[in-house]
Amino acid sequence: xxxxxxxxxxxxxxxxxxxxxxxxxxxxxxxxxxxxxxxxxxxxxxxxxxxxxxxxxxxxxxxxxxxxxxxxxxxxxxxxxxxxxxxxxxxxxxxxxxxxxxxxxxxxxxxxxxxxxxxxxxxxxxxxxxxxxxxxxxxx
Numbered sequence: 413x414x415x416x417x418x419x420x421x422x423x424x425x426x427x428x429x430x431x432x433x434x435x436x437x438x439x440x441x442x443x444x445x446x447x448x449x450x451x452x453x454x455x456x457x458x459x460x461x462x463x464x465x466x467x468x469x470x471x472x473x474x475x476x477x478x479x480x481x482x483x484x485x486x487x488x489x490x491x492x493x494x495x496x497x498x499x500x501x502x503x504x505x506x507x508x509x510x511x512x513x514x515x516x517x518x519x520x521x522x523x524x525x526x527x528x529x530x531x532x533x534x535x536x537x538x539x540x541x542x543x544x545x546x547x548x549x550x551x552x
Contacts, residue, residue: 425443428443430444467497490528495531499548504546517538524549
């Protein structure tokens with residue numbers, strides 16, 4: 413149908429002529445109420461966003477020399493975050509002369525990986541960035 417005929421039909425019906433598929437040959441157009449079409453599209457997008465689950469990244473900071481009770485408390489926070497579906501970034505900060513004993517940090521990171529093995533795993537292995545040793549854990 414020619415564009416002029418389609419426009420005439422749309423005016424007779426009191427509707428709009430909307431181009432649905434502009435890339436196809438010939439372009440596909442439809443006679444419809446454009447404002448209702450836009451409303452339905454917005455409603456579908458809003459519903460899709462509502463159903464979408466966003467993964468949050470939580471951060472827990474450790475020190476190289478940490479007492480057992482503090483370690484267990486932070487470990488329970490990590491487990492809570494991971495059971496709720498969040499990723500967890502573990503940051504271990506070296507202060508002063510602790511930089512000379514980085515094996516303590518590596519041992520602590522290995523201990524964390526072992527303790528959360530039932531609910532999560534490392535997405536990114538421990539890597540040193542300046543004075544920090546960082547790793548990211550994801551839930552299973």
